[in-house]
Amino acid sequence: MTKMLTPEQKTKIRRAIFEKADAFGYASCSRNNSGRFMDELVEDPEVGGILNQYMTKERIRTYIKDSVLNAYTKELTKKVLDTTSPTDTIQQVYNVQSDIIQKCSGKDAFVSVSRSNDGCIFVVSSGTVLKWETALRKSLELIARQPGLTVNNKTPSICLRLAANQDLTDGDKKHITDALAAIGVQACFVMGNYCYWK
Secondary structure, three states, X not given: OOOOXXXXXXXXXXXXXXXXXXXXXXXXXOHHHHHHHHHXXXXXXXXXXXXXXXXXXXXXHHHHHXXXXXXXXXXXXXXXXXXXXXXXXXXXXXXOOEEEEEEOOHHHOOEEEEEEOOOXXXXXXXXXXXXXXXHHHHHHHHHHHOHHHOEOOEOOEEEEEEEOXXXXXXXXXXXXXXXXXXXXXXXXXXXXXEEEEO
């Protein structure tokens, strides 16, 4: 019979990984450093040492990445994005007051639709700087699924709210904003309580 992790063990391991990820700066590390951090977790007595009693080394890496570190980055992203609302973003970027008329859920949880007093429609899609293409795709898929968002043959204005860390360079911002500007999409970079656009 295969031994199973108890809920208490899962919580303890999750807490240990979150603390180690904070100390390592996992959210802003490079792909190489991310791999090194994963290796450290697999060898760590508090993490891999316990998991080794329940699964193979290959499965340990998958468990850490898919079950814990993905949750860690999603939690951090949500905290950053919660510092500014979609309507605040529209006010800052377009200089227009708006009200949310649709807040998506499920896999599109970070997408919302707003309307200004003059009837303009805005789709705000949130994500991370590293996955800005995913945020763009979600906004476009929403518009394609809901043709009623196109008013008088005018598609909604799209703005991406992208969670960023302090290491984001001006060159990185320019690259993303220039790429999005080519298709008429705005980008707003959210770093803690600070929102930068253009």
